[in-house]
Amino acid sequence: MTDVASPNTTTVDLATSSVRSLNTALHAATSGSFVVTNPQGAHAVAAGINAPLDVRVDGSVGYYCAGMHQHGTVTVDGNASTGLAENMMSGTVRITGNATMSAGATGVGGLLVVQGNAGARCGISMKGIDIVVGGDIGHMSAFMAQAGRLVVLGDAADDLGDSIYEAEVYVRGAVASLGSDCEEKPMEAEHVAAVAELLAAAGLDAEPASFRRYGSARRLYSFHVDDIDAEIAARETDR
Amino acid sequence: MCGIVGLFCKTETYRAELGRLTATMLHEMRERGPDSAGFAVYGAGTTGRTRLTVLAEGQEPDWAPTAAALEAALGAGVDVRPTRDHAVFETDGDGRVARQWLIDNVAGVDVLSYGEHIELYKSVGDPDLVAERYELSSRTGTHAIAHTRMATESAVTTNGSHPFVTGADTCLVHNGSLSNHNRLRTVLHGHGETFQTENDSEVAAGYLSWRLREGDSLDAALHQALVDLDGFYTFAIGTADGFAILRDPIACKPAVVAETDDWVAMSSEYRAIAKLPGVADAEIFEPEPARVYTWTLAA
Numbered sequence: 001m002t003d004v005a006s007p008n009t010t011t012v013d014l015a016t017s018s019v020r021s022l023n024t025a026l027h028a029a030t031s032g033s034f035v036v037t038n039p040q041g042a043h044a045v046a047a048g049i050n051a052p053l054d055v056r057v058d059g060s061v062g063y064y065c066a067g068m069h070q071h072g073t074v075t076v077d078g079n080a081s082t083g084l085a086e087n088m089m090s091g092t093v094r095i096t097g098n099a100t101m102s103a104g105a106t107g108v109g110g111l112l113v114v115q116g117n118a119g120a121r122c123g124i125s126m127k128g129i130d131i132v133v134g135g136d137i138g139h140m141s142a143f144m145a146q147a148g149r150l151v152v153l154g155d156a157a158d159d160l161g162d163s164i165y166e167a168e169v170y171v172r173g174a175v176a177s178l179g180s181d182c183e184e185k186p187m188e189a190e191h192v193a194a195v196a197e198l199l200a201a202a203g204l205d206a207e208p209a210s211f212r213r214y215g216s217a218r219r220l221y222s223f224h225v226d227d228i229d230a231e232i233a234a235r236e237t238d239r
Numbered sequence: 240m241c242g243i244v245g246l247f248c249k250t251e252t253y254r255a256e257l258g259r260l261t262a263t264m265l266h267e268m269r270e271r272g273p274d275s276a277g278f279a280v281y282g283a284g285t286t287g288r289t290r291l292t293v294l295a296e297g298q299e300p301d302w303a304p305t306a307a308a309l310e311a312a313l314g315a316g317v318d319v320r321p322t323r324d325h326a327v328f329e330t331d332g333d334g335r336v337a338r339q340w341l342i343d344n345v346a347g348v349d350v351l352s353y354g355e356h357i358e359l360y361k362s363v364g365d366p367d368l369v370a371e372r373y374e375l376s377s378r379t380g381t382h383a384i385a386h387t388r389m390a391t392e393s394a395v396t397t398n399g400s401h402p403f404v405t406g407a408d409t410c411l412v413h414n415g416s417l418s419n420h421n422r423l424r425t426v427l428h429g430h431g432e433t434f435q436t437e438n439d440s441e442v443a444a445g446y447l448s449w450r451l452r453e454g455d456s457l458d459a460a461l462h463q464a465l466v467d468l469d470g471f472y473t474f475a476i477g478t479a480d481g482f483a484i485l486r487d488p489i490a491c492k493p494a495v496v497a498e499t500d501d502w503v504a505m506s507s508e509y510r511a512i513a514k515l516p517g518v519a520d521a522e523i524f525e526p527e528p529a530r531v532y533t534w535t536l537a538a
Contacts, residue, residue: 041509062508100525
């Protein structure tokens with residue numbers, strides 16, 4: 001590792017350093033900037049960051065890039081493979097190109113920006129993360145999404161929001177089909193404001209009012225019980 | 240898991256380096272499939288001249304008597320090029336007769352492939368060692384597909400390794416697992432297909448063999464496969480003049496394609512493509528589920 005122009009910037013060349021040594025350095029740091037070169041599709045690049053670091057990756061990454069991310073900012077100038085920012089907790093992750101399957105899976109918080117397209121199952125089981133996709137998303141996106149917001153400037157493929165819970169999905173383009181128990185909902189002023197805020201945060205330009213909102217119809221069995229503890233108590237009493 | 244790679248040279252530029260580039264790609268897929276590996280290389284070939292790749296597993300027999308007997312049976316000359324326990328027989332005689340003769344008359348030998356262009360090598364063991372043992376790096380040609388296997392549905396054997404031949408100059412590699420392969424194997428038995436293993440991917444190959452023999456185009460056969468095959472799959476299919484890709488409708492099994500003016504490459508993961516020459520300017524995309532992709536040589 002060598003210090004370049006800025007004394008606080010560390011450059012790690014993955015052509016000569018291992019991903020493990022990179023991630024060890026990122027886990028040890030409490031602040032500062034890092035530049036990662038020659039990722040060449042390596043897995044788990046910049047996974048597990050837990051400090052306000054600024055990391056720029058110059059090239060395309062493999063699986064689980066910026067997984068479990070907290071507090072920092074990771075920007076990938078390239079594409080990302082399966083499980084981008086999976087289980088992200090906070091901070092920002094940005095991909096300038098496309099992401100493949102399961103981008104933002106199970107994410108709890110923070111902002112994930114995919115400037116290009118995202119593949120199948122984008123935001124699967126998301127739990128509070130905000131995801132903004134500049135292009136299209138693949139099939140079964142927001143599957144079982146529990147909380148958080150997914151904003152898509154392009155189109156959505158089949159079965160959007162299947163078995164969705166309380167997450168909010170906003171799509172500007174065409175939706176090929178909605179999954180089970182997902183329905184279109186009215187776009188109120190608060191939702192336009194939410195989209196505007198997320199677009200601004202993502203640095204993407206689109207008319208917020210041009211998006212349509214999708215969410216849970218709450219018709220699946222899991223929505224028939226509002227208070228499971230009360231329900232169980234009532235059943236016990238009935239015996 | 241399992242790893243797939245395919246490289247198709249659209250122009251002359253990298254054909255002399257096809258094997259070396261394919262070996263580089265295969266190396267990156269070792270972790271996805273450390274059990275065994277295999278590759279099919281397609282060369283220019285000669286019209287009317289059949290190449291048959293045969294395997295005498297673990298042996299390095301003197302092939303001369305076999306070649307002489309095959310010459311007599313065909314009434315045509317036969318050349319042999321051995322590589323370890325594999326050998327490529329070449330003849331201007333009737334290729335189908337030659338294939339059947341080898342199957343019927345040479346004990347302990349499997350015919351891995353036949354056609355005017357294809358040669359096919361596979362073995363258990365570390366993919367890099369398999370590539371080295373069968374001299375992948377020095378091989379030339381127009382296109383190649385290769386596979387690294389992590390067995391889930393059947394034993395780790397050479398016969399269970401990929402690619403599987405599906406007809407003249409056609410073979411298949413598979414990442415995934417089929418859930419209806421036992422039933423489908425029974426159905427295909429009824430259509431005259433024979434199987435050497437309990438492997439699910441061999442059933443997919445047998446399925447395509449059957450459809451192609453029935454007169455389907457490869458495109459039609461793959462569209463019908465979407466109906467008849469149940470399970471997870473990304474397939475790469477090598478053909479005489481190119482290759483095809485198909486992913487199941489759920490598309491859990493990964494695939495990425497990159498294309499430049501000189502080549503088309505596909506793999507399970509981008510890292511297999513990352514070191515190809517000119518990749519920085521490649522158009523890179525993820526094949527869509529349930530869509531048949533084909534690339535063929537310009538006439």
